[in-house]
Amino acid sequence: TAEYGSQMLSLGGVHHLTGGSKKEGRVTVEMMMALGNKQPAELTIDGGSQILIQAGRAPIVNGVEEKRMRVGCGSATIGIFAKQFFGKLDEVVVVDDHITGVLTEHQAGRCLDMRPSGIRMRGRKSTPGRYFQVANPGTGWGGTDIADPLAIIESWETEAAWPGLRLLMTSTTGEHASWYVLDDKLQPVEQDMPEDVRRIVERIGENCEPSLTTVLFLGGAGGSLRAGVTENPVLLTRAIKDALVNVTCGGAPAYIWPGGGITVMADVMRMPDNSFGTVPTPAIVAPIEFSMKLDDYRALGGHMDHVRTLEDALRRGAWHNEGAPTARKWVPLPPANPWPLARPPLLG
Known part of the structure; x- marks a missing residue:
């Protein structure tokens, strides 16, 4: 679709990942991962133009880099x-x-x-x-x-x-x-x-802003993911809708789509580099975090026996097994991203 010269494309999705041929699924997931990881992707629009897009950069249409957005119609x-x-x-x-x-x-x-x-x-x-x-x-x-x-x-x-x-x-x-x-x-x-x-x-x-490609990731939190948070996954969904839980993607604020389930949308430019990966399904894999008060986590049936303090996680690493080496990578939070518990969640 389009709005006053801004062209909006919906790319990827489960119908292309698993509903078509094996090649279609592979090409789709590679394109999604490239765009999510702030890398370029070249596309040809049926009956339209050839475009080169990359998050945070101006789109290149038929070999010509766009310079300005419109001030309006x-x-x-x-x-x-x-x-x-x-x-x-x-x-x-x-x-x-x-x-x-x-x-x-x-x-x-x-x-x-x-x-x-x-x-x-x-x-x-x-x-x-x-x-x-x-x-x-x-x-x-x-x-x-x-x-x-x-x-x-x-x-x-x-x-x-x-x-x-x-x-x-x-x-x-x-x-x-x-x-x-x-x-x-x-x-x-x-x-x-x-x-x-x-x-x-x-x-x-x-008064025309510079042309810019914005990549928004849209994905859903499935049942198995929610089961990693609580023994009764629907309680997590309800807590998010009740604004008791804040959802982020790699620390980036996430918009929660209205309706059932946990469907999130985040700007990949606010996420860490190389946030996205793939699995052979084929499917895209992205980071997601749920932040809440400890009492609220206990109330929604969280796995309290696995709760660790922030001090412990920072000292020994996020993934700690007795006798196993620890590995951690420090990724600074971009200045534009608020601390997950600093404000109410962004809900649909």
Whole structure:
């Protein structure tokens, strides 16, 4: 799915891991582990683009690294910058694959008592000043397939438009922008952009965040895992829903999905490096922790005879067997991650 240029992919899952061929399962789990471990993965979208994605880095689409996210859709861009445009021009068109904005028709332009320009846009008109499907998706202006922004203008109403009308056309990132003035035949003629208008276009770009790939891990805590916490696993599930237990993934805050069971989602950038592994099922393996007060652990039927103090664990290692060597690896908690018991859990 997508939201104002942000493309959202749901990758992996049990249907691909175990519901298809052995090769499909192997490729799926390798891809999931690579992305979870902050490594790159190259994907080809059926009927779409070839992309290279890696957590914390900009996506590379068809060999081109994306630079900016959009400040918003075309309509939002109009609303944000309308007052700054006012008095410096007569019409603004913000080209956008989702919603293309037209200033004088938009409510923002009306509130400024701007004179209607008489512009007629291609595409499907939504509410005043908002147009859908002005072009096909692509890598051109505003995420469309156009290289010439004038291609989305159908005509000008002779009763409303006038020679000398000043028109700015820009994308939602400011990476594309052109300045036109209508001649005596109401034809737009490209001219050098005034400096005060160019500064606003640059501000549009300034308000665009850098393009970024975010990888969220989504997984479930099964019955055998919960049995490692308590003899009656459903009590752990209920304690989590009652906010008595905080769930983390490698120390990273986890969002608990609503509904039955323990389904968690975490940002892999907040997890330790190389947090993910695999088993031959094939299946992905990820860290998960349940933090609670000792009395609450006792109440939910925890394995009290295996409880150890933090001092003991730090002194002898987390996995201690009499006569066996101890091994431990210190992984610092990222500053952005709170101590698991420092705040209420993040619940759905």
